[in-house]
Amino acid sequence: MIYLTGILIIMLIFTNAITDAPNAISTVVGTKVLSFRKAAYLSAIFNFIGIICMCFINFSVAKNMATLINFQNETDGIISILASILSTVIFSIIALKYGIPTSETHSLIAGLAGASIALGNYKSINFNEWGKILIGLFWSIGCTYLICKLLNILFRVFLERIRNSKIKIYQIFSCLVLSFMHGAQDGLKFIGLFIIYFASIKNSIVPENLFPIDYIWIIILVSTTMSIGVGFGGRSIVENIGSNITKLSNIDAIITDITTGITLFLASFFGIPVSTSHCKTISIISIGKNINVKQVQEILKAWIITFPVCFFISFIIVKIIVLL
Numbered sequence: 001m002i003y004l005t006g007i008l009i010i011m012l013i014f015t016n017a018i019t020d021a022p023n024a025i026s027t028v029v030g031t032k033v034l035s036f037r038k039a040a041y042l043s044a045i046f047n048f049i050g051i052i053c054m055c056f057i058n059f060s061v062a063k064n065m066a067t068l069i070n071f072q073n074e075t076d077g078i079i080s081i082l083a084s085i086l087s088t089v090i091f092s093i094i095a096l097k098y099g100i101p102t103s104e105t106h107s108l109i110a111g112l113a114g115a116s117i118a119l120g121n122y123k124s125i126n127f128n129e130w131g132k133i134l135i136g137l138f139w140s141i142g143c144t145y146l147i148c149k150l151l152n153i154l155f156r157v158f159l160e161r162i163r164n165s166k167i168k169i170y171q172i173f174s175c176l177v178l179s180f181m182h183g184a185q186d187g188l189k190f191i192g193l194f195i196i197y198f199a200s201i202k203n204s205i206v207p208e209n210l211f212p213i214d215y216i217w218i219i220i221l222v223s224t225t226m227s228i229g230v231g232f233g234g235r236s237i238v239e240n241i242g243s244n245i246t247k248l249s250n251i252d253a254i255i256t257d258i259t260t261g262i263t264l265f266l267a268s269f270f271g272i273p274v275s276t277s278h279c280k281t282i283s284i285i286s287i288g289k290n291i292n293v294k295q296v297q298e299i300l301k302a303w304i305i306t307f308p309v310c311f312f313i314s315f316i317i318v319k320i321i322v323l324l
Contacts, residue, residue, distance in 0.1 A: 002201060005078050008085045009197060010225055013190045015092050016104040017047070017229025024182045024260075026280065027253035028175040033168045040231055042172075043179040048227040050183030051191075055212040055219050060271025061185060064132055065192025066199075066206045068109065069116050070124050077200025079321055080119065081193070084111025087313035095302060103275035103306060105189055109133055110307040114314035119322075132272055139267055140278040148259040148286040159251045167250045174257035179230075181264035182276045187222055189273060194218045248284065256283040278303065 024047075025039035034042070055062070071077030088107035109130075116124055159167065195215060199206045212219060248256065260279045267274040281299060 001078055001082060002074075005082045005085070005197065008082065008089070009190070009193060010221075012085050012088060012104065012108070012193075013222055013225045014229040015089055016186055016190070017226045018232055024179040024257075024276070024280075025175055027248055027256055027284070028171055031171065031248055031250050031253045033171050033250065033253075034175070039175065042176060043182075044227040044230040046176045046179035047183035047187070047230050048223045050180035051187030051223040051226065052219065053180075054184035054188060054268055055191070058269055058271060059188070059210055059212050061188040061268055061273050062192040062195065062212075063210045064129050064271060064273055065189045066195040066210065067126050068129050068133075069112055069121070069196070070126060070205055071121070071196070071200050074200050074203050076116075076119050076121060076124075077196065079318055080112055080115035080121075081197055081200070083115040083118075083314040083317040083321065084108055084310075086317050087111040087114070087310045090313060091306065091310050103277050103303065105186070105273055105275050106133075106137075106303075106306045107310045108189075108193070110310035111314035114311035115318045118315045118318035136267065136272045136274040137278075139272055140263065140274040141282050143266070144259060144263045144279045144282040145286045147262055148255065148283045151255050151259055151262075152287055155255065156251060159254060167254070171250055171254050171257070174254045174261070177261040178257045178264075178280075181261045181268070183223070183226060184268050185264050185274065185276060187226055188268070190222050190226070191215065191218055194222065248287075252287050255287055256280065259283040259286075 025034070025036075025043050028034050029036050029039050069080065071080065085108070088104055088111055091107050092104060113125070116122070159170070162170070195206055195210065195218070198218075260276070260283050263279045263283075264274065264276065281296075285296060
């Protein structure tokens with residue numbers, strides 16, 4: 001089970017790269033500035049760089065993930081991680097089929113909660129760290145909306161004066177910034193998950209103070225796995241976010257990418273875990289015209305059911321494992 005869980009963590013990182021990272025390239029592809037494949041390869045490189053850099057700027061997001069639950073023994077830790085990963089992967093695969101962007105952050109967290117409660121480990125839940133998850137949810141919606149509106153007022157006139165050829169260069173740049181920040185946010189969450197995994201194997205509690213240099217090989221492993229997954233990309237999600245919610249102009253695309261990048265940077269700087277999917281989608285809704293209301297409703301439904309569904313799936317998986 002230990003080896004299986006380790007393999008599944010890597011699979012989860014790969015799944016996240018396919019289902020969540022496409023948000024970073026959705027607008028640059030949707031506005032036909034870059035082909036899907038070129039955008040995916042460039043995004044992969046900057047996701048890798050983002051993870052490495054943010055680990056040595058602020059390691060707080062990894063620490064938050066690693067201390068959500070304090071497992072007291074190897075068995076409970078491994079079972080909980082295994083169940084939460086399986087629930088997340090199952091939910092993500094279903095979402096990928098329908099082109100719906102999911103938050104692996106919330107899926108994984110819900111899975112960990114469901115598994116812990118199934119094992120009766122109520123006291124192991126660190127509610128102080130869980131509070132940051134709730135803050136992150138409101139942050140990704142409220143902060144993204146406000147920043148998008150502000151940037152639209154400040155920069156639209158400036159961008160409209162730039163020639164179309166240069167606008168595309170700005171758009172590619174904004175895409176790379178967003179790719180960098182996706183790695184900086186989501187990469188650190190999975191590094192935190194690996195820290196829980198190895199602490200469980202050693203029957204030890206995650207240290208209060210975490211230093212990235214002590215986990216350098218984990219950082220490299222996560223960075224490499226995520227960048228490979230981003231290179232494969234999730235075309236259906238790119239099309240859904242980049243084209244189906246609303247039709248964006250090149251200027252709209254730049255503003256949404258920069259908005260999402262700023263939101264993610266501020267969240268990472270303050271150690272708040274947020275969802276790239278949520279931030280990017282809210283930025284598009286905030287600036288778009290003639291919004292596809294039905295499409296937005298479907299995405300919002302997916303966000304709402306993420307926590308209860310993943311919680312329930314993980315809970316059931318733990319009960320099955322215990323019976324076996």
